[in-house]
Amino acid sequence: MAIKHTTSIRETRPVRNKATPSISIDSFSRPNFSPEQYLESLRVKSAGENIPTIHAALQNAKKTNSRGWQKALYTNYDSFIAISKEVSMIEQDMGIMQEYLVATDEVCSDLLEQEHGQQEVDENPVSRTARRRTVRMSTFYEQNNAEQVNKLINKIERARKLLPFSANRYIMGYFDNVYELSPSNQQARQHAHLTIFNDVILIAFYRRRSRSAAPLLIAEKCFSIKDTIVEHVNSTQKSRFIFKLSCNSETLWFALPSIDKMRSFSSILSSALNQGNGSAAAAASRKYQQGLHDNTDSNQNETSEDQEKDHELELEVSKLLDDLGGCVACREYLHAVQTIESVKRKLRTFSKPNQKLTAELEKGKSGLVKLILADLSLPCAPHKQISMNIMLLYKLGHDKEAKEAFLNSRSATIKHRTRQLRLEGDTQIYIRELSVVYFRLIRGTCDWYSDFFKNASMTSGEDKVEILGHAGLDLKFMLDQEFFNDLTHSIYRYGERCLHMLTKTVSDDTFAIVSKIPVDPHSKLAQVFGNHIPLANSVIKLNDLLRGFGEEVNYIVSDSLYGQTVISISSVIENILKNFLNSLRKRDLSVEQELALLVNTQAIISWAIPRCAQQLDRIFKRTVTDIHNLEHRLEGFPATLQEVFCQKQAQKLTQNVYSTHLINCSLNGTIEDDVRPSEGVENLLRSLGELGRELDNWPLRKRIILGGIIDHLFFILIDEKSWEKDGAKLEFGFEGVHKLVLDIHFLLRVCGSLVSKSTNALANKVCERALRSYFNGSLRREDKMKDRDWYDSRVYATMEILGYSFPEFGKGFEHRAQAGPAKQVEEADKP
Incomplete structure (x- = not known):
């Protein structure tokens, strides 16, 4: 089958100069082409400075040729597929032919030995006839075994590729009703077929080309008998019997349906292992060639086989x-x-x-x-190279030598890096750089040592110190006493550095959510945060610093350092909470940023502190009660920040939306029957609705926060400053006092269950003070005051008109707007 090569190979002509020869692709296709001679001719023809140009020209030629072949491959893809199939079939035929040739050679050798070899003059006809019958039977058995193997190979796909060639291979047994199992849960993966030869085990699986096609046997693994280990596994199900096949680094789990199948499999496999690599026919042929015709020479036969x-x-x-x-x-x-x-x-x-x-x-x-x-032992070796060398030494059984060589290598690295430092006149800078080099390298050595070696006793010299302690020399006590002040001061300074870093981080934080930590739905955190915990940059920085703090303390951990460690970590946590409180009070943040700050405050209490406590429990190998108690002691801090948030939002609403200063209280006209609450209280409710919709996006207690804002709103309205304007007390007219009472009544009715008993009491005080100011003022009129029924009717009429403007206050509001005045009064009176 001819392949059309559609890409024309053209000469690559680079930019020439007088000393630069051209590069021709056609010269590469000559039958006697020699790369060395070609390059030598180019080197002779060209000057030294043109070598890069020649190299670039060769690269261009390579790219041109590769593009041509790639295009030819795409153009003739179907032809390549057909050729590959033909080649595969030819390889299979060659394998069959090779087996036939080997069988023919064995038959010829047996015939020659029968004719010319080992025939004695005094041999009787009976023994000669028996020997000829043995040769004929062995030849027949070999041919029969070869036919069985060929039938099986033709039945199973890819079997010929996986099975190594062997002239004396024959089938000892096969098992079809076998299932491969998952090692983790012992569940069936796929239907398997095991064939046991005298030298290998062929493992095939049933696969389907498509859903409607019949399953086919496809060979996947071929294990050598001599390298295979069979191990029986206890199963919870009595209806199946599980075993493992291990060969080199591969392990497969299988299950047989009955104990008889399991016994048969074990028996056949044991027979194959006892026979080794040779087949029964080959063994009989060797016996005949060696002249072993009687049973008295069986011991000698076994010895010769072992020797062979x-x-x-x-x-x-x-x-x-x-x-x-x-x-x-x-x-x-x-x-x-x-x-x-x-x-x-x-x-x-x-x-x-x-x-x-x-x-x-x-x-x-x-x-x-x-x-x-x-x-x-080489200094300055990379981590990957050291890890590989130590792993190899562990496999060779030289772990002690690996430890000594590693420590010697790190000592040489410290000396090498020390010699690189130069004393340029300033002794303080030199000593500071020297200490940094020593500290970092020693710390890196400790980290690497704990990664490479499971037994880290050599790093601390614990065994030698214990020996001296038994002898009466307690060095631990002396060392702890000597270094106690320095270690506690180091922990204190590390904590102060963390404080400064967190203060700067909080001041620069925009409280944007940069990470979301997933939460187990069955944990306590899911009840507080839901599916995930939204974290700002400040909390992530706090978590990293606390984790680093614990890792640093782990190197010098002792009971004497417990107190200073707890004090420093507690001060770090309390400091960031104070910074959060100051940011909420003093910084000009948006509502979204303030809500993110509230959520992150709860994350510090419920997520960061428990993680830090668990880490310290592992380090000190006991429960660090001070940090666990810190979590319980600070449980009320998020509520404090929520109170500050409510107070801040109430102040914004009274300054910009609704207050006694923003409405005209001195109006003294008559009250119309179709009067509505003021526009200010409507805007106030719209602002509360927007805030409620924003709260839906955060894991916060929405009803408590909205109720707190309304509560603080009335605290501000009852304050003395709200009843004075320009140094004089506010005067209320007939129309002004009725509108104020109607606004408050409308606000309480719409908010419904968000209003607490204390808020109701404050609202009554505001209305009572407004009425007293009206009756004691100079704008009092003789007109009759409106009663409660009038206020209720005006509130319900307004709610029917503006009900769609407050969807945040729930379906109860719409239900009240549709139920009629009697039902509305009944539902509004419910808590």
Whole structure:
């Protein structure tokens, strides 16, 4: 099948000068093309300064050629697919032909031996006939086994690719009703098919090409018998029997439906393991060639088979040892360690210990360990390289040498970095830089040591200190007493630095939500915050500082430092809460920012403090009651901030929307029957509605906050400053006092259950004071005052007109607007 190459290969002509030769792609396609000679000719023809130009021209030629081939591939994609299928079929036919050729060679060798070999003159006809029958039967068995294997390979897809070639392979058994299981929950994943040969186990799974297609067997794994380990697993279900197949680093779980199947599988697998790599036909052929015709020589046969097997293993191990030497020479440490593990597994399969190969393995292993230790001892090595070297030494069983080499390497790194510092005249700067280098490197060494080694006793010298303590030299007490003042002062200074950082962070914080922490729906936090906790930059900074504080204290933890640690952490937490309170009082924040501040205050109490307490519990290995009590002691602080927020919002409403100064109280006209509450109280309710809609977006107690704002609103209205204007007391006229009472009555009716008993009492005081001012004032008239029924009728009439303007106050408001005056009065009187 011909492939059309549609891309024309043209010459790449770079910009020339007199000394720069051209690059031609056509010269690359010549049959006798030699890259070395071509480059040498270019080097001779060109000057030295034109080498970069030639290199660029070669790169352009490479790109041009690759683009042409890529275009050809896209153009002839169908042809490539057809060719690949043909090649795959040819490979399968070649494999079958190779098996036939091997079988033919064995038959020919048996016939030649029958004709020319091992025939004695005095051999009787009976033994000669038996020998010929044995040869014919062995040949028949080999052909029959080969046919069975070929049928199975044709039945299972990808089996020919996975099975390694072997002339003496035959099938010992297969199991179809098998299921692969998940190791985590022992649930069935897929239907499997296990075929046990004399040398391998072929694992295939049933797959469907489409939903309507029939399931096909597709081979996935092929495990060698000699490297396979079978382990039975206890199952909670009596109807299935679970076992694990492990080969090298792969482990698969399977289940059989009955105990008989399990016994049959174990028996067949044991037979395959006992026979090793050879087949029964090959064993019979070897017996015949060796002249073992009677049963008296069975012990000698087993010995010869063991010797032959050991000889084959010795050749394999020798080859692996040669590979080990090459890996060590090329410094391929990981491959070398894997080779050593393979050699150890093969040495365990010898019938007798092989001292020679064991000595060679130890020699190669010691050389590899020396190289890895030398590489580990190099100063200034990166973290990844050190981690890999220590892991390899652990696998080789040299963990103690790895610890010593690591510490020596870090000591050399400290010396190297110290020598890089220069004393340029200022001793203080030099000592400061020196201390920074030592502190950072020693701290990094401690962190890396705890990551690399599970047993960190060497870092602190705890064993040696305990030995001295038993001898009567308590160095711990002396060291604690010597360093106590410095350590407590360091903790205090660290806490002060955290205070300054948090103060600056809060002052610059816009209280925008930068992170949302998911919450377990069954936890207590879900009852406070819902599905997630919205966090501002200040709280995230606080959490990072508290976590860093705990990590720093962990290096010097002792019972004597408990008090200063708790004091410093408590001061950090209390300081940020005070900064939040000052920001709410003094900064000009929007309503959204103030609500975010309230939520983050609750997040500090309910989320940040418990996390810090749990960390300190792990560090001090006991319950840090002071931090846990701090959480309970500060539980009321969010309510304090909510009270400040309500007071601040009430002041804004009285200054800008509604107050006794913003309405004309001195009006002394008559009251019309269709009078409505003032526009100021309507705007006040609209402002409360907008605030309520904003509260719906935050995990805050909406009704309590709105009720607090209304409460503070009446506190401001009852204050003396609200009844004075320009140094004189306010005067109320007939129309002014009725409008004020109507506004308050309308506000209380619309707000409904948001109004508390104390708010109702304050509202009554405001109305009572306004009426007293009217009766005691100079604008009093003889007209009759309106009664409660008149106020109720005007309120309900206004609510029917403006009910759609206050959707935030719920369906109860709309229900009252539609139920009629009697029902409205009944519902309005309910708490």
